[in-house]
Amino acid sequence: MPLKILFIGDVVGSPGRKIVSQLLPRLIHRWDLGLVICNAENAAGGSGLTIKCHEELVEAGVDVFTLGDHVYRKDEVFTLFERTDRLLRPANFPLDSPGEEAAVVQAKDGTMVGVFTLLGRTFMRPVDCTLRAADRVLDRLGPLAKVIVVDIHAEATSDKQLLGRYLDGRVSAVLGTHTHVVTADERILPRGTAYQTDVGMTGPHDSILGRRYDRVLAANLSFVPHYFEVATGDPRLNGALLEVDPETGEALSIKRIAIDQDEALKLMTN
Amino acid sequence: MPLKILFIGDVVGSPGRKIVSQLLPRLIHRWDLGLVICNAENAAGGSGLTIKCHEELVEAGVDVFTLGDHVYRKDEVFTLFERTDRLLRPANFPLDSPGEEAAVVQAKDGTMVGVFTLLGRTFMRPVDCTLRAADRVLDRLGPLAKVIVVDIHAEATSDKQLLGRYLDGRVSAVLGTHTHVVTADERILPRGTAYQTDVGMTGPHDSILGRRYDRVLAANLSFVPHYFEVATGDPRLNGALLEVDPETGEALSIKRIAIDQDEALKLMTN
Amino acid sequence: MPLKILFIGDVVGSPGRKIVSQLLPRLIHRWDLGLVICNAENAAGGSGLTIKCHEELVEAGVDVFTLGDHVYRKDEVFTLFERTDRLLRPANFPLDSPGEEAAVVQAKDGTMVGVFTLLGRTFMRPVDCTLRAADRVLDRLGPLAKVIVVDIHAEATSDKQLLGRYLDGRVSAVLGTHTHVVTADERILPRGTAYQTDVGMTGPHDSILGRRYDRVLAANLSFVPHYFEVATGDPRLNGALLEVDPETGEALSIKRIAIDQDEALKLMTN
Amino acid sequence: MPLKILFIGDVVGSPGRKIVSQLLPRLIHRWDLGLVICNAENAAGGSGLTIKCHEELVEAGVDVFTLGDHVYRKDEVFTLFERTDRLLRPANFPLDSPGEEAAVVQAKDGTMVGVFTLLGRTFMRPVDCTLRAADRVLDRLGPLAKVIVVDIHAEATSDKQLLGRYLDGRVSAVLGTHTHVVTADERILPRGTAYQTDVGMTGPHDSILGRRYDRVLAANLSFVPHYFEVATGDPRLNGALLEVDPETGEALSIKRIAIDQDEALKLMTN
Numbered sequence A, B, C, D: 001m002p003l004k005i006l007f008i009g010d011v012v013g014s015p016g017r018k019i020v021s022q023l024l025p026r027l028i029h030r031w032d033l034g035l036v037i038c039n040a041e042n043a044a045g046g047s048g049l050t051i052k053c054h055e056e057l058v059e060a061g062v063d064v065f066t067l068g069d070h071v072y073r074k075d076e077v078f079t080l081f082e083r084t085d086r087l088l089r090p091a092n093f094p095l096d097s098p099g100e101e102a103a104v105v106q107a108k109d110g111t112m113v114g115v116f117t118l119l120g121r122t123f124m125r126p127v128d129c130t131l132r133a134a135d136r137v138l139d140r141l142g143p144l145a146k147v148i149v150v151d152i153h154a155e156a157t158s159d160k161q162l163l164g165r166y167l168d169g170r171v172s173a174v175l176g177t178h179t180h181v182v183t184a185d186e187r188i189l190p191r192g193t194a195y196q197t198d199v200g201m202t203g204p205h206d207s208i209l210g211r212r213y214d215r216v217l218a219a220n221l222s223f224v225p226h227y228f229e230v231a232t233g234d235p236r237l238n239g240a241l242l243e244v245d246p247e248t249g250e251a252l253s254i255k256r257i258a259i260d261q262d263e264a265l266k267l268m269t270n
């Protein structure tokens, strides 16, 4: 029987956490999810992760967390790294950066699942080579898990497509995050890896990438710094739903997920 | 009766031009298109535009062309700028850059339609302020056309969302190009402007943004420059189909278009 | 008689302000300075400018202040902009950004002196075209002052050299700031404009650009954010000393200034 | 007796090669140079290195060559890499990039001298960590040479100062290249390493970084690409002259070198 994995895109602020808390318990049950992975780099006030925010998302049912370029924005993350090995910093950060670079966890059906996240290099703070880092982590994970999900947290679409192709047939899925806009290119690559350039943002979509439009506009027009407060309108849960063969790790399907308040209501009341 | 406008995303190389030539005449007829706009910055060998490539696309039925950061890659574009005023350089380029910054053309039903393209500023060559340039061009176009379509050619999703919100209610559509990956966020904004972060690429999708995977991979692994030859596999026509009220300029609908070879065949044979 | 103008490079933190306070009164007297201009973008704790820091530098003898990319880092600068028109934001910021874009002040000998500052575009936040903004400001200043000093606050050496050549013969001096490292290329350009790619930093030189080495190193090795505290060792006053013909505005000489504690002591005790 | 090493900054085009050919034989004799190192990344037409240009510089007396971000611009460099191990690509390029990452050569007095070059990461194509790469190469060179000269080819002054401090006491010199503008901060760091942020460019100084002003200006004003032809006026040889203790590797002195045509004439005729 296929293993079903939900990957939730960048959770932004309290509107993002709230919709996860509302929906995820029901989705786990209804979709019979075996594992839930969540990018939480924007969970706390739009940037970083705190103990409280982490707790909320764990309680909602998230099993493994990835983080991106905002990994160290909140100091509490260092405490979290000591408490859990299911919270991942980018694997192509310097070798002695705080945090785990990969996790191997057991899904509900007993399948061991490897998870890691990589940063792109283009238009981002210079990190080590994404491709070589993937090779290195896969050498470690290979003996431990057939099913492997990779978060590619990158600005440039080329960085994401390149990693997808590079890992095609070697992992179950390469799923993009960071741009906060969902792409319509989800598919199974020729050798069996599920791919999507960006799974989108979980948070207020009446916004600029989750932040208030008026603040972003004002800062752009005058260059005066404005606090980019998290917006509130139109919260949605965005992500990708995977079906994976637990024996081979091959992806069987990938489905784009975007649940707004109307659909959420239907899901909650059915 | 609504005016139907097709906007075709970055046409890449001969596979891109070929699928436009095959499909567009039929689409114009079948969908009763009143106007066709096309971003052609990658039409010639993947970068720039030549006289021959322009001719091919005109013959296929394209009415107005936008260009992006690769606008001046082929020298023949300067000749083209002299011959036609329906070929647009980015409007926030320096004021004396060659090429028109906006066009007003007549759709099949007689409606005057304004078109222009803007570059984002983030992660791109520094250009003048996107928002201010939009204001300036709209001051000129306002008296000439109610229906206005804007191509936002940008790397950062925030630049695109910001322009969309900034122009909401002032133009018919703000459609993104440049990342070559179609997004799934097409919608009508609150004040009646159609918006999509990126309409995607028209060209070979078995590729890295239209270029051969092996070349891009090799250049990434060794830093030795490789010619990024245009790929060939899985050509698709990507774009957005708009319905606009010709009286008010308001967008009535936006539909994501992605036609692969299988669908093309069906369209051609029905 | 030539007008002598001292231009002081980016003042960093309290070590920078302190050496200006110690030395400048004596330098004004000894060198018979007619005007003192100072880049103060790093004066308050290494980033931005406060009322108190501004006051200290005014009391030391600074007549006109330029600021750079860090212009709005401290909120008190907005109050300062209301109180004085001798405090300048970059002139190629958006037109409605807070702060004056140019100043015309009277030197000790009665000569009217124009001052403005421009940001480079390369490797910096995208601003409007440096060259066009210079043209625009010069149109305004032309009738008001023959002697004009321009601060080019830029990362790329090419941006600085290009502006120097572009303004050669039109202003008295084009002096670079921002990299915090003094260059050895001070000279009079062919048409009479004094030029130096960077006049260097006024602050603690036992540092990384004025900040503590250990902090910068730690942040680079682990990517964990560190507060880049202002360093303390080896404070120096860096700048350029100009002699200008007050009638024509032509530069007669430019001298690189770098005064460390030993030289400061000698200057103070002689 | 101290070992004297001349390090020549980025040689640009034929004007750069010509002044090296004219002057270097005489400098070697007059200054009793034990070794000559030269950054040749711009030697061929302003970008890259060819067999012929390499030969010219070898004949002039250059012993070891470093290259920078333009390392692979001319294809002939791959042939050169096969012929000589005294031609260095950046050591923090990918491990399987063509070219040697370090050289150990014998100076005239028999001293073994290690040489390597590193790229900065800021504002440049993303490469591997400069500091870690330095550690790795030094592990290899440590047993082979006490005297070690490092070329830091970087845009940001902070990258250069940081490497200088990081290697202080571990190498003889850290000398900057790439910005093409000589800095006035040459000094011996506390633990005995000679340091200069940039030694400057060897080539035509009546230019923008070695290229024709009119071409660079035109490209900036219109965004139309222009061939940045190498300029011709005011050729100078720029570099740093080191005195090193051959027993300990400690730097005894560093002197900024900038020889223009007038001085060259005097040197040639005395």
Ligand SMILES: [Fe+2]
Pocket (backbone or CB within 6 Å): A041, A068, A069, A070, A153, A178
């Ligand atoms: Fe991110």
Ligand SMILES: [Fe+2]
Pocket (backbone or CB within 6 Å): A010, A041, A042, A068, A178, A179, A180
């Ligand atoms: Fe994010």
Ligand SMILES: [Fe+2]
Pocket (backbone or CB within 6 Å): B041, B068, B069, B070, B153, B178
């Ligand atoms: Fe583009």
Ligand SMILES: [Fe+2]
Pocket (backbone or CB within 6 Å): B010, B041, B042, B068, B178, B179, B180
């Ligand atoms: Fe494109």
Ligand SMILES: [Fe+2]
Pocket (backbone or CB within 6 Å): C041, C068, C069, C070, C153, C178
């Ligand atoms: Fe600055």
Ligand SMILES: [Fe+2]
Pocket (backbone or CB within 6 Å): C010, C041, C042, C068, C178, C179, C180
């Ligand atoms: Fe500064």
Ligand SMILES: [Fe+2]
Pocket (backbone or CB within 6 Å): D041, D068, D069, D070, D153, D178
């Ligand atoms: Fe370079």
Ligand SMILES: [Fe+2]
Pocket (backbone or CB within 6 Å): D010, D041, D042, D068, D178, D179, D180
């Ligand atoms: Fe260079």
